[in-house]
Amino acid sequence: MSRVAVIGAGSWGTAMTGLVAPAVNEVVLWARTPEAVAALNRDHRNPNHLPDYTLAANVSATSDLSLAVCDADAAILATPSAYLRETCRSLAPHLAEDARVLVLSKGMERGSHLLMHEVAAQELGNPTRVAALSGPNHAEEICRGMVSAAVVASENAETAAFFQGILAGPTFRAYVSDDVRGVECCGAVKNVIAIACGIASGMGMGDNTLAVLMTRGIAEIGRVVAALGGDPMTCMGLAGMGDLVVTCTSEHSRNRSFGRALVAGETLESYQARTHMVVEGVPASASVLELAQERGIEVPITAGVHAVLFEGRPIGDAMEGLLTRAPRTEFYGMEEREIASKEKQC
Structure with a gap:
């Protein structure tokens, strides 16, 4: 070389x-x-x-x-x-x-x-x-x-x-x-989940709440991966759980720290100007939600983050909306991978 x-x-x-x-x-x-x-x-x-x-x-x-x-x-x-x-x-x-x-x-x-x-x-x-x-x-x-x-x-x-x-x-x-589609999908959606974790941390919620957001976030990522024809097992690897954990918990994470700053009243423009860094989870929340709505994929965390960022929904209301959702089976929606794969072959 x-x-x-x-x-x-x-x-x-x-x-x-x-x-x-x-x-x-x-x-x-x-x-x-x-x-x-x-x-x-x-x-x-x-x-x-x-x-x-x-x-x-x-x-x-x-x-x-x-x-x-x-x-x-x-x-x-x-x-x-x-x-x-x-x-x-x-x-x-x-x-x-x-x-x-x-x-x-x-x-x-x-x-x-x-x-x-x-x-x-x-x-x-x-x-x-x-x-x-x-x-x-x-x-x-x-x-x-x-x-x-x-x-x-x-x-x-x-x-x-x-x-x-x-x-x-x-x-x-x-x-x-x-599984390039699965790897890339994990990288896109995990930034949105990290903003949600930053918001929860900024609101003073505990470790249990962050663990819930991360694990339900992995399930959400898995549904998107499956719908795009990727392998949900990729979500358990470095690009999925590995990147999600560090992005949702680290002091170096711009997406998490932006979520905390948002709770404190800082705007996206101010945050990016102060840190000289782009918060990739913000545009990702819009593109992923758009895809999910077209494909009928449930992405409640992404939808909640998008509502706060783009729809003027108060942070407390968005968090309450997540917590009052009726629980379903833990890993629903993953079977869509088989359907998407067949459609791709056709």
């Missing part, structure tokens, strides 16, 4: 340069502004994200997309989900046809209901070269060399194995999966 481009200089993109740097000759980090690029190349630190982390010696930065991916063997996309299509469209003329692509963005496109690997494949072509990464990975801990793990999912086994090879290291374990 000679050259890998990391597109997006947020926390995760910055941390990703450190994971792949030992496996390649050169890593090029694309940042949006010339000011950030100048600081990255001058100080070898990111002035806006993880400022105490020193980039590896073989990492350089540019704000020119064509230069970033010139002669690159692979591109790792670490942009917010809302900007992924635009970014891929700009990359398409410059990225080599055989360069592999790893998507780190977590979300579901509104309107089309496409997952992020599908958006990338649609704009860049050759779906077999595209993979997605998901798991319980806070950039703050990865940069400190703490043990972490993730799952690399692709419809193509060679593509998954390729990225597994350049990511795996002494403190980062990379597993592979062919």
